[in-house]
Amino acid sequence: MKLHRLLQSKLDPLxxxxxxxxxxGLLLSTVGDLGYARDEGFYYQAARSYERWFDxxxxxxxxxxxxxxxxxxxxxxxxxPALMKSLxxxxxxxxxxxxxxISEAGTAARFPGMVVSALGVSVLYxxxxxxxxxxxxxxxALLFALMPRVFYHSHLDCFDVPVASLLLVTTYAYWRSLRTxxxxxxxxxxxxxxxxLNTKHNAWLLPAALIVHWLVVRxxxxxxxxxxxxxxxxxxxxxxxxIGPIVFYATWPWIWYDxxxxxxxxxxxxxxxxxxxxxxxxxxxWKPPMPLAYAWVMTLATVPAITLVLFLVxxxxxxxxxxxxxxxxxxxxxxxxxxxxxxxxxxxxEAAEDxxxxxxxxxxxxxxxxxxxxxxxxxxxxxxxxxxxxEPPPEIEDESLLPSTERSLQDDFPGxxxxxxxxxxxxxxxxxxxxxxxxxxxxxxPIFGGTKHWLTAYPFLCLFxxxxxLLVAARLEALLGDRLxxxxxxxxxxxxxxxVCVLSAPAAITLDSHPWGLTAYTPLVGSAPGAxxxxxxxxxxxxxxxxxxxxxxxxxxxxxxxxxxxxxxxxFNLMRRDGRLRDDLRGTLNIHGSTxxxxxHEPHMSRVEYQVWVDYGTTAPVHIAGxxxxxxxxxxxxxxxxxxxxxxx
Amino acid sequence: MxxxxxxxxxxxxxxxxxxxxxxxxxxxxxxxGDWHQLVQPVGELREPDMPVVVAPYWAxxxxxxxxxxxxxxxRDVARPDVTGYxxxxxxxxxxxxxxxxxxxxxxxxxxxxxxxxxVRENPAPATIRFDFVAELGPKRAxxxxxxxxxxxxxxxxxxxxxxxxxxxxxxxxxxxxxxxVQHFVGVTVVDDERYRPRRCIWAHPSDRGALSIVYRxxxxxxxxRGYGALSWFLMRDGVGTPIEMTVEIDxxxxxxxxxxxxxxxxxxxxxxGSRAGAAADVTFRVRSESPKDRHFCFYADTx
Numbered sequence: 001m002k003l004h005r006l007l008q009s010k011l012d013p014l015x016x017x018x019x020x021x022x023x024x025g026l027l028l029s030t031v032g033d034l035g036y037a038r039d040e041g042f043y044y045q046a047a048r049s050y051e052r053w054f055d056x057x058x059x060x061x062x063x064x065x066x067x068x069x070x071x072x073x074x075x076x077x078x079x080x081p082a083l084m085k086s087l088x089x090x091x092x093x094x095x096x097x098x099x100x101x102i103s104e105a106g107t108a109a110r111f112p113g114m115v116v117s118a119l120g121v122s123v124l125y126x127x128x129x130x131x132x133x134x135x136x137x138x139x140x141a142l143l144f145a146l147m148p149r150v151f152y153h154s155h156l157d158c159f160d161v162p163v164a165s166l167l168l169v170t171t172y173a174y175w176r177s178l179r180t181x182x183x184x185x186x187x188x189x190x191x192x193x194x195x196x197l198n199t200k201h202n203a204w205l206l207p208a209a210l211i212v213h214w215l216v217v218r219x220x221x222x223x224x225x226x227x228x229x230x231x232x233x234x235x236x237x238x239x240x241x242x243i244g245p246i247v248f249y250a251t252w253p254w255i256w257y258d259x260x261x262x263x264x265x266x267x268x269x270x271x272x273x274x275x276x277x278x279x280x281x282x283x284x285x286w287k288p289p290m291p292l293a294y295a296w297v298m299t300l301a302t303v304p305a306i307t308l309v310l311f312l313v314x315x316x317x318x319x320x321x322x323x324x325x326x327x328x329x330x331x332x333x334x335x336x337x338x339x340x341x342x343x344x345x346x347x348x349x350e351a352a353e354d355x356x357x358x359x360x361x362x363x364x365x366x367x368x369x370x371x372x373x374x375x376x377x378x379x380x381x382x383x384x385x386x387x388x389x390x391e392p393p394p395e396i397e398d399e400s401l402l403p404s405t406e407r408s409l410q411d412d413f414p415g416x417x418x419x420x421x422x423x424x425x426x427x428x429x430x431x432x433x434x435x436x437x438x439x440x441x442x443x444x445x446p447i448f449g450g451t452k453h454w455l456t457a458y459p460f461l462c463l464f465x466x467x468x469x470l471l472v473a474a475r476l477e478a479l480l481g482d483r484l485x486x487x488x489x490x491x492x493x494x495x496x497x498x499x500v501c502v503l504s505a506p507a508a509i510t511l512d513s514h515p516w517g518l519t520a521y522t523p524l525v526g527s528a529p530g531a532x533x534x535x536x537x538x539x540x541x542x543x544x545x546x547x548x549x550x551x552x553x554x555x556x557x558x559x560x561x562x563x564x565x566x567x568x569x570x571x572f573n574l575m576r577r578d579g580r581l582r583d584d585l586r587g588t589l590n591i592h593g594s595t596x597x598x599x600x601h602e603p604h605m606s607r608v609e610y611q612v613w614v615d616y617g618t619t620a621p622v623h624i625a626g627x628x629x630x631x632x633x634x635x636x637x638x639x640x641x642x643x644x645x646x647x648x649x
Numbered sequence: 650m651x652x653x654x655x656x657x658x659x660x661x662x663x664x665x666x667x668x669x670x671x672x673x674x675x676x677x678x679x680x681x682g683d684w685h686q687l688v689q690p691v692g693e694l695r696e697p698d699m700p701v702v703v704a705p706y707w708a709x710x711x712x713x714x715x716x717x718x719x720x721x722x723x724r725d726v727a728r729p730d731v732t733g734y735x736x737x738x739x740x741x742x743x744x745x746x747x748x749x750x751x752x753x754x755x756x757x758x759x760x761x762x763x764x765x766x767x768v769r770e771n772p773a774p775a776t777i778r779f780d781f782v783a784e785l786g787p788k789r790a791x792x793x794x795x796x797x798x799x800x801x802x803x804x805x806x807x808x809x810x811x812x813x814x815x816x817x818x819x820x821x822x823x824x825x826x827x828x829x830v831q832h833f834v835g836v837t838v839v840d841d842e843r844y845r846p847r848r849c850i851w852a853h854p855s856d857r858g859a860l861s862i863v864y865r866x867x868x869x870x871x872x873x874r875g876y877g878a879l880s881w882f883l884m885r886d887g888v889g890t891p892i893e894m895t896v897e898i899d900x901x902x903x904x905x906x907x908x909x910x911x912x913x914x915x916x917x918x919x920x921x922g923s924r925a926g927a928a929a930d931v932t933f934r935v936r937s938e939s940p941k942d943r944h945f946c947f948y949a950d951t952x
Contacts, residue, residue: 284844286885287886304667305663305667306660306663306664306667309660309663310660313660472657472660472661475654475657476657476658476661479654479655479657479658497661498660498661501660501661501662501664501665502660502661502664503664504664504665504668505664505665505667505668505670505671508668508671508672509667509671512671512675522667522671523667523670523671523673523674524667524670526674526677527670527671527674527675527677528675528678529674529677529678529743530674532705532707533705533707533743533745538707563812565813566813589812589813590810590812591810591812591818592808592809592810601710603843603844604844604882605813605882606840606844606845606846607817607839607840607844607880607882607883608812608813610727610817610818610837610838610839610840610846611810611811611812611817611818611838612810612818613723613726613727613818613838613846614723614808614810614817614818614820614837614838615808615810615818618718619713619718619721619722619723619726619727620713620714620716620717620718620721621710621713621714622714623714624681624710624711624714625681626681628674628675628676628677628678629677629678629679629680629681629683629708629742630678630707630708631681631707631708631710631711634710634714
């Protein structure tokens, strides 16, 4: 009994850890044939440099802190902050070099990225569990883990999923600091924000979302507080603004010296980033104006449709809970008036129909509402109708997979009133989601990163999707539950069956996409062949060398020079170091000096392939690898060196 | 309206439909290895001077890999256009058709697995009398980079490639001129405004005067027709000075072509007048006000 209670109380943390560990396990088990992306090579090189500084710090702390040492070791790749690269360095140092737990250096460098990505999965479960239900947490975590692009980027020693994870974790800590007023959560929020700042520049946007959240939820109270000069700013926000920069400064040695100038340089690098090329709907964009539809279309094309539908259902459900009663009431009244005007003689019957049709529809999908005393009915301001959600949040002891019909939320801002307060969490999610996409509302924001630059939105998208899932599950339960045998009903058959239905496509798409993560598209656009027809980007970053490594190893002449094309030489050398490529092969950036040439297809790089044609005297690749019948990477060999290959995949 | 309650069932159904869609679309295109089954039927259907045109275009590398350079030589793969071909062999998957063959009739059709092969016929093919790109060499041409400066033919020049961000390939066989490695006349391939390959004559203007490429005894048709371009990737910002190319027959100008960077693969056509059917010397004179980095390349024929 004691064990049972202990298990019950620890079940959710345990499940969260299990989800994270399982995700790391999945990532590790699939990392072997994933070639190193262009940036991974640069970050690996930087990590090795930082590792040497850590060595110096341990052996001669004084010397390590001198400017010359900081500049020497931390100057490498200083356009990006240091947290993840420092973790890559420590992982290389201990998990690979010293303890040899991970045999490949490249995998050791990738490991911290995997762990931080998995942390995002775990925290999604926890947050979903606390706000929605156990099933909600599970759905949010799995839908996030099973996004093809998230799965791909989670493998890498890069920053894109880590920054999404840490933004989620920081926001979660902030949310906890709002609800518990705990000093620990407040400090943790500040520390986490410092680490987020030191992960990637997406961090700059988070305070804007939190300030807007505060203003929205506090509403008019802020104005009156301003008048009285007693502004009540959330402690978590203050901690982020005070502790965050200190942690950021402390954990990035590069900015210890010449701080102002170096920070300005860092900001300028990202606000004035060079435009790279990106294909979108058959056109290659390389300078502004960029297509405003890019982020939305690419989200539609790469996130499983079922996830997006659930998100939409969840978002509408949240909107309904926040505003829906007033909107529906307003629409109903308008509709009634309109009908009366159109058919005065039938007014009596219309009124009866209004009652018979509109009202049941509303009540079928709307929670019970109560009027706030003294409020004007049908006034669209926030104070009018407040959703009746007075139940406590689901506790650990709750064994039900689904929440009660209407889930409950505590007030995040005591003192504030209205449905904005009650839906504070959803506001937080919406704003974090919005700020992640906001840069792409400007036509001058580069689009070269594909979907990776707004991955920060996806955890919040999945939380709404989980909310949508629960709503659908509740409706289906109501519809089908009575018709099922009690024995089956008790097993939560409806939600479990729904879970299988909504996870099967994301799981199939994601697992099938490996190792072609950036080539993977959803059935909504016809998968990879459909995307190729539409002219959507097929690959970038040169990571698909991993897909032809076996062919190159088998057919390249001894000591051959291999033109690496879009694969960075650092990434190519890492493949050699890890034994993925033969040690005698030499990577080169000179086509004419090579006997084997790789080509990773992007339209604007076609010129490189034509150079190979002229220089090698052939238009025929000896090997092509691709996904779903779409060519992605191909290999040329000088005719005198060519061996007729086995057929491509 | 009670049936609306059942609309919630659409959500799990959508999930299953997406799963089905994934399996359907992911298996729709032929596998890469399947392209090798085309070697024999294409060999049977294809005649000399018949390009293999692949629809959709993204699948073309698969055809090149399977069929090899002999069935898909650079001349055809990097063609200026299809107007000079009487027939083409279209290899189609996924029900696609090549837009550049719009209006061509179908003479033969054969299905091979997931592929459809069609022999397409050009309703109005042009007769190419002389292809200046194919004939570039010391037997038919001489090159001068300004007064008194003859560029020498070198069949073993040092080839060069610019790689990821650099210039297009500089071929081994070329007329080498004064002023640096990019000052030569030779056959290479540039990328057009859709990043597609175009085989052409590299003719970087000289700062010593007009670059003159003289072809001897060229059989003339009604027109001298062609295209000019610079590598789109390298010059698409359109900041370079225009390039002027004059076409002369026996020393008499028949037209001047002015090309700006942003025009892409840009056509020209000049009438040969009463000289059609005769043979004459044809000279292309290329110049630019500011010749630096004017990586001009052109295709021309008489027809």
